[in-house]
Amino acid sequence: MAETERPSAVVAAAEIERLRDLIDQHNHAYHVLDAPTISDAEFDVLFDRLAALEAEHPALVTPESPTQRIGAAPSERFPSVQHPLPMLSLGKCTTFEELREFDARIRRLLERQEAVAYACEPKIDGVAVRLFYADGRLQLGATRGDGETGEDITANVRTLESVPLRLRGDDIPAQLEVRGEVYMPRSAFQAFNERSRAAGERELVNPRNGAAGSLRQLDPRVTARRPLTMYCYGIGRIDADWPISSHVESLERLAAWGFRTNPLTRCVTGIDAVIEYVEGVLAQRGELDYDIDGVVIKVDDFAAQDALGVLTRTPRYAIAFKPAAEEALTRVVGVDFQVGRTGAVTPVARLEPVFVGGVTVSNATLHNADEIARLELRIGDLVWVRRAGDVIPQVVRVEHEQRPDDARTISFPERCPVCAAAVERAEGEVVARCSARRTCPAQLVHGLLHFASRGAMDIQGLGEKLVAQLVERELVRDAADLYELDVDLLAGLERMAEKSARNLHAAIQGSRQRPLARVIYALGIREVGEATAAALARHFRSLDALEKADEESLQAVRDVGPVVAREIAEFFVQEENRELVARLLAAGVDPEPPPAQPARAPLEDQTWVLTGTLEALTRKEAKARLEALGARVSGSVSAQTDCVVAGPGAGQKLTDARRHEVPVLDEAAFLERLEELEA
Ligand code: IVH
Numbered sequence: 001m002a003e004t005e006r007p008s009a010v011v012a013a014a015e016i017e018r019l020r021d022l023i024d025q026h027n028h029a030y031h032v033l034d035a036p037t038i039s040d041a042e043f044d045v046l047f048d049r050l051a052a053l054e055a056e057h058p059a060l061v062t063p064e065s066p067t068q069r070i071g072a073a074p075s076e077r078f079p080s081v082q083h084p085l086p087m088l089s090l091g092k093c094t095t096f097e098e099l100r101e102f103d104a105r106i107r108r109l110l111e112r113q114e115a116v117a118y119a120c121e122p123k124i125d126g127v128a129v130r131l132f133y134a135d136g137r138l139q140l141g142a143t144r145g146d147g148e149t150g151e152d153i154t155a156n157v158r159t160l161e162s163v164p165l166r167l168r169g170d171d172i173p174a175q176l177e178v179r180g181e182v183y184m185p186r187s188a189f190q191a192f193n194e195r196s197r198a199a200g201e202r203e204l205v206n207p208r209n210g211a212a213g214s215l216r217q218l219d220p221r222v223t224a225r226r227p228l229t230m231y232c233y234g235i236g237r238i239d240a241d242w243p244i245s246s247h248v249e250s251l252e253r254l255a256a257w258g259f260r261t262n263p264l265t266r267c268v269t270g271i272d273a274v275i276e277y278v279e280g281v282l283a284q285r286g287e288l289d290y291d292i293d294g295v296v297i298k299v300d301d302f303a304a305q306d307a308l309g310v311l312t313r314t315p316r317y318a319i320a321f322k323p324a325a326e327e328a329l330t331r332v333v334g335v336d337f338q339v340g341r342t343g344a345v346t347p348v349a350r351l352e353p354v355f356v357g358g359v360t361v362s363n364a365t366l367h368n369a370d371e372i373a374r375l376e377l378r379i380g381d382l383v384w385v386r387r388a389g390d391v392i393p394q395v396v397r398v399e400h401e402q403r404p405d406d407a408r409t410i411s412f413p414e415r416c417p418v419c420a421a422a423v424e425r426a427e428g429e430v431v432a433r434c435s436a437r438r439t440c441p442a443q444l445v446h447g448l449l450h451f452a453s454r455g456a457m458d459i460q461g462l463g464e465k466l467v468a469q470l471v472e473r474e475l476v477r478d479a480a481d482l483y484e485l486d487v488d489l490l491a492g493l494e495r496m497a498e499k500s501a502r503n504l505h506a507a508i509q510g511s512r513q514r515p516l517a518r519v520i521y522a523l524g525i526r527e528v529g530e531a532t533a534a535a536l537a538r539h540f541r542s543l544d545a546l547e548k549a550d551e552e553s554l555q556a557v558r559d560v561g562p563v564v565a566r567e568i569a570e571f572f573v574q575e576e577n578r579e580l581v582a583r584l585l586a587a588g589v590d591p592e593p594p595p596a597q598p599a600r601a602p603l604e605d606q607t608w609v610l611t612g613t614l615e616a617l618t619r620k621e622a623k624a625r626l627e628a629l630g631a632r633v634s635g636s637v638s639a640q641t642d643c644v645v646a647g648p649g650a651g652q653k654l655t656d657a658r659r660h661e662v663p664v665l666d667e668a669a670f671l672e673r674l675e676e677l678e679a
Contacts, residue, residue: 012057016065019050023066024258028168031161031229032260064137064165072155074219079152080145085236087128087144087179089313090296090320094358096275096649099297102319103271106299109308109316115270119247119300120277121262123320124231125291126183126211129157131232133176136167143215147313156215157182159224168258177236178259184210185289188227207291232259233296246300267300275651278321294322327386327396328361330354332379335366335410337417339442341450342526343433345413345423347372349383349395357387364393368430369412376400380407418442438478438576441471447524451479455530455621456522457511461504469493478576479522480583482508515678516591517628520546523581527567530624534594535559536568538601541593543581547572601630602677606642608633609657612650614667622670629677637662645670 023046029037047066054061061068093099106116128144141157143150157163160182167176184192184207192210193203204210214226235250244250248267255261268277278295285292299305299317308317334350347366354361364385366372375398377383382402387393412432414423421436434440438447448467452459459482470476475489485508491501514522520543521533528536539557540546546568554565571577608631610622617625622645623633637644637656644657644664657664665673 009057009060012053013060016050016053016057016060019046019053020065022046023050024164024166024168027066027161028164028258032164032258066165069159069161069165070221070224072158072220074221075155076218078216078218080149081140081142081152082149083130083142083145083147085177086313087130087147087150087236088310088315089147090123090318091311091314092294092320092322094322094324096278096651099275099278099319099321100271100648102297103274106308106317110304116304117246117267117269117300118271118274119251119265119267119298120274120281121233121265121296122281122288122290122292123294123296123322124181124183124262125208125293126181127208127215129153129180129182129215129230130236131157131163131178131180133167133173133178135174136172138163138165151216153215155220156217156223159220160228160230162229162260164258169256172257173239173242176238176257178232178254179234179236180230180232180259182211182215182228182230183207183290184214184226184228186291187289192227230260231262233262233265245302247298247302247305248300272651272654275649276655279651282323294320296320324356324358326357327384328354328356329382329384329399330361332377332381332383332395334379335372337413339416339418339434339440339446341443341446341524343416343435343437343440343443344431345416345434347410347412349377351383351385354385356385356393359387361385361387361393364395366395369425369432370430372410372412378403378407378409380404416440416442437574444477445471448476448479448482450524451482451522452511453522454617455624456518457514458518459504459511460507461500462507465495466493466504478580478583480580480587480589483512483584483587483589512588513590513592516542516593519543519584519589519591523571523577525568525571527564530621531627532559532564534628538594543585543591547578547581603642604630606631607640609635609637609641609644609653609662611637611644611653612647614645614647614670616667616671625674625678629674 023043026037026043026046029035050065051067054065054067093102103116107113110116130140130142130144130150131138132140132142138154138158140152141154141163142152145151158165184204186207189204189207189210196203204213210226211228214223214228217223232254233251234247235244235254238244244253246267248265251261251265264281266277268274274297278297281292281295297319299308305315305317308315310316331352332349333352336348336350338346338348340346347368349364349366351362351364366375366377375395377395377398380403382399383395384397384399385393386396412423415421416423416434416436419434419436419440419442421434421440423432424435425432434443436443438444445464445467448462448471449464451457452462452467462482467476470485470493475485476482485505487501487505490496490504491498493501515537517530517534517537520536521528521530535557536546540549549568551562551565551569554560554568555562560568603626608626610619610633614622626633631642634641637653637660639660639662641657641660641662644653644662645667646654646657646664647667654664
């Protein structure tokens with residue numbers, strides 16, 4: 001017997017080894033490289049042949065054989081394992097400003113002036129796993145647990161085809177510990193749930209839960225049926241004689257040994273490039289086949305990483321950028337109606353306070369009656385609130401199915417909540433307005449605030465509380481009354497000290513000399529923004545000429561169409577408005593006409609781009625002032641761009657500007673330039 005078996009075992013052993021190599025290669029191509037080299041049917045032939053040979057020669061079966069991924073029997077529980085090196089977590093930040101602070105800190109600690117190279121990669125929302133290989137063979141797979149101690153889930157990890165059971169290549173370390181994230185691709189999650197639904201089985205809640213639950217199955221055969229994969233993002237430990245000097249290099253090594261690494265990983269230099277990378281990844285977030293909960297940024301150089309060191313649980317050399325969630329769920333506890341400068345009545349939802357987009361929000365605009373109808377909103381409803389950047393929070397969706405029994409319908413007021421005048425909605429308009437004009441205190445307060453605002457008469461210190469007091473005490477009935485207020489009277493107002501009263505008085509008096517464009521804008525004519533006001537000032541050169549202009553001559557002004565022309569003409573038809581202008585002039589307001597016939601606007605034919613956050617001006621104000629100077633404001637940078645204004649957080653556009661050698665101004669320089677040009 002022995003004599004006939006031995007040669008066949010030797011032959012079989014050689015074939016088994018050849019089949020394992022082939023199957024490993026095809027597995028790697030399919031599950032790691034996403035580039036299948038043979039058909040499933042051909043693969044099955046190889047696999048079945050190997051399984052049959054192993055069945056004939058059980059002594060030749062090894063734990064690294066591809067047939068052994070699913071072999072293990074169910075266990076009672078997972079033994080716990082101590083991590084030789086703790087599995088750390090990451091510090092996080094939510095704004096680009098904080099990301100810049102991270103970079104500043106790194107450079108300060110490293111005493112470096114020049115830009116630092118950072119490895120950037122998506123932060124996969126899955127399950128952290130540690131793998132250990134000895135002599136190239138998988139020995140252990142463990143969960144992160146509390147970072148010090150995790151669970152031994154080796155049998156389950158072995159079922160993932162993207163996890164090599166033996167390392168590829170000849171040049172392999174004796175000991176290697178790999179870190180990575182196991183996840184369920186979105187597409188696989190959906191397909192899995194579809195099949196479960198069809199079979200009447202329980203569906204998975206989301207890909208993350210799916211991955212975590214699948215890895216913690218006591219029966220590895222269940223795990224094997226779950227579509228899991230793994231991206232490796234780092235080496236935990238390796239033999240001392242492996243000279244790997246950077247994060248990116250370690251990923252290259254891992255890929256060579258057969259691990260799956262994220263192809264979106266990049267090494268970029270300097271924080272601007274990091275921000276650009278982050279913006280890029282976040283922009284394609286929806287198209288990725290996995291969920292991410294941010295971007296991980298690591299100092300690439302290992303020597304620098306070591307120099308920076310580790311805080312208690314988080315390394316100093318890395319950070320996770322996690323943008324604040326832009327939507328949150330909360331309850332509508334009431335609806336108020338606000339009356340603005342033009343009498344527009346805006347419904348505002350009062351919310352149970354909720355943290356969203358980086359701030360706590362307790363109000364959200366509902367825009368108008370049509371929007372309330374579209375949302376089918378009632379008071380008491382649970383709603384999704386969205387706030388992105390500095391945009392006013394909005395209610396985007398209502399959870400109708402969770403409506404409480406005592407939810408109340410919202411009725412739009414028929415009378416102004418401030419002055420009780422009728423609320424009117426013109427034919428074909430979505431906006432309802434209070435029919436009183438300057439006699440409505442709300443319209444008057446907002447009109448005065450607009451009059452005093454920075455782009456208009458720029459009266460510092462005239463805030464909302466103060467204006468409300470002036471209107472309530474009937475000290476001011478229109479903007480011209482402001483110029484009659486004396487110091488004693490102002491000092492007698494609530495929360496007004498003598499010194500502030502004097503300052504405010506000086507500010508009001510000092511506002512009498514303002515460029516004509518600002519005075520026109522300050523009047524608050526509907527549809528007349530700063531740019532239109534500037535165009536009107538250039539064209540008419542005095543309030544008197546503007547007042548007398550008919551619709552036709554108004555339309556001769558650049559950018560003034562029929563709608564705007566009608567609003568202007570209608571404004572001056574009203575006696576009270578003509579009277580206001582006369583009273584302003586009588587009070588000493590002395591609008592300065594623009595310099596006589598400037599041949600060209602100073603920035604005519606120029607294209608400017610605004611990017612990042614501006615602090616002293618809103619984007620809108622900056623745009624209007626540039627346009628008033630004749631510039632076109634564009635959203636993208638090209639070789640044709642004349643200038644880029646970049647505030648903190650500027651990303652791609654700033655990089656584009658540098659590439660095209662377009663001059664860049666920071667906000668301070670920009671303000672200076674504006675003032676020069678506007679003078
Ligand atoms: S690096 C020393 N890179 O995020 C820092 N972590 O808070 C080690 N994660 O549970 C982590 N994708 O599993 C790193 N590309 C990535 C990651 C990543 C996901 C997870 C990680 C850990 C958590 C860190």
